[in-house]
Amino acid sequence: MNIKAFLKLLNRYKWILILVPITAVVITFFLVENLPQEFNSEAQIATGIIDQSKQVVVNGNQNMDYFKTSQQFSNIIERMKMRRIMSRLSYQLILHDLENPKSSFKPYSKKLDSLSSAQRLEVIAQYKEKLKKNEVLSIAANYGKYQLYDIISSMDYDKGGIEKKLYIYRPDGSDFVNVSYTSNHPDLSAFVVNTLSTEFIRSYGSDVNANQNSSIELLDSLLKKKELSMNQKNASLKDFKMKNGVLNLDKQSETVFNQISQNEDIKAQAIREIQSNQMAIADINRKLRSNDISSGGSSTVDNKTIVNIKNQLKIANDAYIDGNFKLVHKMRVDSLTRILDRLSARMSDDNVTNPQASRQALIQQRLALETSVSQAKGSIRSIDNQLAVLKAKYNTMVPFDAGIQNYERDAELATKDYMTALDTYNQNRTEQNIALKLQIAQLGLPGPALPSKSILYIALAGVSSFSICFLGLVVMFLLDHSINSSKQLQTATKSRVLGSLNHMKNNDLTIRSLWKDHEHNPEFAVYKDLLRSLRFEISSAFAKDNTKILGVTSLKANEGKSFIASSLAYAFAMMGSKVLLIGGQVNATNSDSKELAINQDFEAFLVKREIQTEDLITVMNKNSTQTSLLEMQNAVTLRSGFEILRKEFDVIIIDINPLSDINIAKEWLLFTETNIAVFEAGNTITDQDRELVDYIKEQPGFLGWVINKVKLENVKG
Numbered sequence: 001m002n003i004k005a006f007l008k009l010l011n012r013y014k015w016i017l018i019l020v021p022i023t024a025v026v027i028t029f030f031l032v033e034n035l036p037q038e039f040n041s042e043a044q045i046a047t048g049i050i051d052q053s054k055q056v057v058v059n060g061n062q063n064m065d066y067f068k069t070s071q072q073f074s075n076i077i078e079r080m081k082m083r084r085i086m087s088r089l090s091y092q093l094i095l096h097d098l099e100n101p102k103s104s105f106k107p108y109s110k111k112l113d114s115l116s117s118a119q120r121l122e123v124i125a126q127y128k129e130k131l132k133k134n135e136v137l138s139i140a141a142n143y144g145k146y147q148l149y150d151i152i153s154s155m156d157y158d159k160g161g162i163e164k165k166l167y168i169y170r171p172d173g174s175d176f177v178n179v180s181y182t183s184n185h186p187d188l189s190a191f192v193v194n195t196l197s198t199e200f201i202r203s204y205g206s207d208v209n210a211n212q213n214s215s216i217e218l219l220d221s222l223l224k225k226k227e228l229s230m231n232q233k234n235a236s237l238k239d240f241k242m243k244n245g246v247l248n249l250d251k252q253s254e255t256v257f258n259q260i261s262q263n264e265d266i267k268a269q270a271i272r273e274i275q276s277n278q279m280a281i282a283d284i285n286r287k288l289r290s291n292d293i294s295s296g297g298s299s300t301v302d303n304k305t306i307v308n309i310k311n312q313l314k315i316a317n318d319a320y321i322d323g324n325f326k327l328v329h330k331m332r333v334d335s336l337t338r339i340l341d342r343l344s345a346r347m348s349d350d351n352v353t354n355p356q357a358s359r360q361a362l363i364q365q366r367l368a369l370e371t372s373v374s375q376a377k378g379s380i381r382s383i384d385n386q387l388a389v390l391k392a393k394y395n396t397m398v399p400f401d402a403g404i405q406n407y408e409r410d411a412e413l414a415t416k417d418y419m420t421a422l423d424t425y426n427q428n429r430t431e432q433n434i435a436l437k438l439q440i441a442q443l444g445l446p447g448p449a450l451p452s453k454s455i456l457y458i459a460l461a462g463v464s465s466f467s468i469c470f471l472g473l474v475v476m477f478l479l480d481h482s483i484n485s486s487k488q489l490q491t492a493t494k495s496r497v498l499g500s501l502n503h504m505k506n507n508d509l510t511i512r513s514l515w516k517d518h519e520h521n522p523e524f525a526v527y528k529d530l531l532r533s534l535r536f537e538i539s540s541a542f543a544k545d546n547t548k549i550l551g552v553t554s555l556k557a558n559e560g561k562s563f564i565a566s567s568l569a570y571a572f573a574m575m576g577s578k579v580l581l582i583g584g585q586v587n588a589t590n591s592d593s594k595e596l597a598i599n600q601d602f603e604a605f606l607v608k609r610e611i612q613t614e615d616l617i618t619v620m621n622k623n624s625t626q627t628s629l630l631e632m633q634n635a636v637t638l639r640s641g642f643e644i645l646r647k648e649f650d651v652i653i654i655d656i657n658p659l660s661d662i663n664i665a666k667e668w669l670l671f672t673e674t675n676i677a678v679f680e681a682g683n684t685i686t687d688q689d690r691e692l693v694d695y696i697k698e699q700p701g702f703l704g705w706v707i708n709k710v711k712l713e714n715v716k717g
Contacts, residue, residue: 005485008713009477017473021466028461032454041189042180043197043444047076048437050175073170076177076438080168080200086159087137088199089192091127093157096191098124105188109154111147123151162192176441186446193444201438219425226418233411260390267383274376277369284366288359309340481684485714489707492685495697496704498676499534501564502526503709511563511570526712534706535571541674541703548646551672553656553665553696555689559680560708565655572651573616580645583622583655605641618649629667642671659692674701681710 010017049072079085097104097112098120115123123146130141130148137158141148152158167180181192313336320329483489486497504523506513514524538550552568554561566584573579582602602620629638645652654672657664669675677696685693696702 005488006474006477009473013469013473017466017469020469021462024465025458025462028458029454032457035452035454036184037449037452038182038184039186039189039447040180040182040450041186041193041444041447042178042442043193043440044442045076045177045179045197045201046439046441047073047175047177049073050173073177076204077168077170079204080177080179080196081163083136083138083159084134085196085200085203086162087135088131088203089162089196090137090152090157090159091131092195092199093188093191094152094155095124095127095131097155098127105183105185105191106155109151111151111154115146119146122146123148166192166196179444181444182450186448190444190446194440197440197444201440204438216425219421223418223421223425226414226421230411230414230418233414236410260387263383263387263390267380267387270376270380270383274373274380277373277376281366281369281373284362284369288362306340306343309336309343312336313340482682483679483684483707484681484710486707486710489679489705493693493697493705495693495702498537498704498706499530500681500707500710500715501530501534501560502712502715503681511566514567515570515574523712526715530715531567531571535568535575538568538674538676538703539572539575542651545674545701547673547701548650549642549652549654549671549673551654551656551669551675552678553669553675554658554678554680555685555692556660556680556683557658559658559678559683561658561678562655564678564706564708565653569617569619569651569653572653577616577650578648579617580620580649580652581617581655582620582652584619584653605645622655628664635670638671659696662692662695669699672701674703675699676703676706678706678708680708681714 049069093105097106097108101108126144126146126148130137137149137152139149142150149158153161156162156164162181165182167182168177169180170177179193179197181189181196183189183192313333316329316333316336320326320333483492486500490497502523504527506521506523514527542548542550550568552561552565562584566581569579569581569584600618600620602622605620623632633641642652654668656668656672656675659665659677675696
């Protein structure tokens, strides 16, 4: 956002920013000068929703649901605004004024004042009847003898009239609901808040009790149905048990199953005992059949061996003696002696016990084991008989189990339903006893007059009117994409701006009058200075590139390029340059050597190659029929013609068609050496113009833009 440009806009419209707020303040002052005084009264209702001292904790639950709490307060506030409650307030307000005409809250309206004394009595009776029946005030009240609704509305006592100045709210985080009302009478404000609070508490308590009683009656009926169903299910279970002789099927079946398990364990133990005894008997038989010394079977063999060794020892001794005590015989005698000693020692150890006695013990042990096996086998038969009896008894319980489970399940579900209904019933009973008890914590009292709001209204009128005007200017500035200064044009085109020329209000302006004015008209003086600056820029470009032919074009027609081309011709003539102007804005006269000369046709020059030169400025007209330049002569001929003109004149200025006539403009631009484009201040560059801007920027020899018809205050911008 261009702050400088915006400040200029504000400066241009400063009187609007000053006069409009002043006018609004003055008008508001006279409108609010005689505003009536206002009085406010406020009543407080204690709800007990937040106050823990007024609550009874049920089931130890002390957690506060803030969402539920907020919803409860919202419900209370909305219920206070219900038409049923507001209707009772309306009836009491109109009855107060009718019954107390000298101390009425408001002056009687035309409808009320038009009633006679007798008619007022009838109206009072009808209002009391509606109040007694708790009827809601509606437009239907007009269909009787008297227009009761219109009478109340004329006094602004209807729901809409009261709610204009009624404010019901909950102070932040408090346990109270505040009822505030503002009116032109202090007693009226107090009467409204107190009556509305009282009527609401009465209605709220009545509605809550009615709803709770209805709920309790419904729950009581449901509880009785659940109790009857529970008793029926329990009676059916009892009859089934008595009919089938089942006291406690679960425990009985469990006992029988335990007995079966115990007997099967005893049977398994007996089988293990039989198997172990049979293995022991087989082991004893194996010992009795073997030659084990402990059983007396190998003692004879050992005795024979000893006898045999002794005989060999006797033979060895004889050989030892007879052989003259040779060492070999000595060694044999010693070896046999050692063998005999070992056998004798073993025989002495083995014969500590009596082998016959051991054998007899084994035989007795076998007999005892065989007796145990027989006894165990007998006990298994007894156990099998007992198991058969127990299994038969258990199998008879299985059919009853499925049936009794159905009865027990039905009885259990019926009992749970009954207990749930009983809990709900008791909870509602408890909630009814501890329900919210609304009460007026503070009555509304007549108060002093409120501070006058006249100053506030006046200030608001001034600030709001100023803000509206200011925002209007901001919007106008933001929506205004027009280009009014060199800087804006440079930013929009992203190319150089050679200079600017100010706007001149004289519609009959001629070049001669412009240059003959000697500082009498400030617009002319500024224009000539700016034109000289533009001439300097172009002369510098001519000297730098050794060029003479200047093309002057514009984006659109009527942007002043022809006048600028003529002005530049006069400006160069003022320097003593011999100037040729092709096209341009011509005001022909020969009274001065620097004045624009009599016009000649450029097309005639192209044919005859003859030109009548003047003192300093020679003018050639272009064909005004938009004829193509290349259709008159080919490019080579045209270039040779321009070369003749280039040798004849110091400066050649061509007023080229606007770029909107792009076909004609392109042809003329082929023969120019330098170009400038004119843009009229106040215009905008559209998307279509962007293509033309890019085209002229790409042309070789393009010097830049000249912004024309700039307001004096924007010339330096």
